[in-house]
Amino acid sequence: MDELDILKKHWKENQKFPKLTQEEIRSMIHKKSSSIVMWIFIISIIEFIILNVIGYIIPNDKGVKTNIPLVESFLDKFEYLSILTSIIFVFLFYKNYRKIKVYSSSKELMTQIIKTKKTVNYYIYINIAFILISLCFVFFSICYYEPTLLSENSKNIFVLIGVFIIITLFFIAIVWLFYKLIYGILLKKLTKNLKELEKINEDPI
Known part of the structure; x- marks a missing residue:
């Protein structure tokens, strides 16, 4: 239970408890929202560092070639594209934090909260899309290096497709749950703050 909820509880239990002004409540919400967006920024940095450290630790075979120029070009640039994204x-999260920290009016704060939520959701969707693309290239590589799997007389292709779909759904579900657990909790708190601001605007204290 946060400070605002505690105050509301006291208001209900004790009518003599001093009520905060609209500006004081807005200030509390501003402070909480700024802290939440700061944690989103910090977590994104930690995630970026951990994933890149793991990428350097896990060995990968740079010598594997598909002999397909278009695919080779894409694979060479895909890792850099992921890092750049x-x-x-991370920069956008930092920018959101800086903006939400200095905004003062309820309208500006509400706008920035909504913008932050959209940025986090885009971040989640794009990362899931990158994972899906990576898995598709793994599937393509397996089929390329094992041409017998694509034989018209072979039933293994159906098994391979089935396994690929299951693995893809499994990895996407894991990543989705991870992001919803880490960022979802913070977004839920931001949504709560947004509703409080909307309530203040509709029903001034």
Whole structure:
């Protein structure tokens, strides 16, 4: 239970408890929202560092070639694209934090909360899309290096497709749950703050 909820509880239990002004409540919500967005920024940095450290620790075979120029070009740039995208979103999270920290009016704070929520959701969706693309290239590589799997007389292709779909859904579900657990809790708190601000605007204290 946060400070605002505690105050509301006291208001209900004791009518003599001094009520806060609209500006004081807005200030509390501002402070809480700023702290939440700061944690989103910090977590994104930690995630970026951990994933890149793991990427350097886990060995990968750079010598594997598909002999398909278009695919080779894409694979060479995909890792850098993923890193660049993460850096961009870390910057956007920082930018959101800086803006929400200095905004003062309820309208500006509400706008920035909504913008932050959208940025986090875009970040989650894009990362899931990158994972899906990676898995598709793994599937393509397996089929390329094992051409017998694509034989018209082979039933293994159906098994392979089935396994690929199951693995893909499993990984996407894990990533989705991870992001919803980490960022979802923070977004839920931001949504709560947004509703409080809307209530203040509709029913001034």
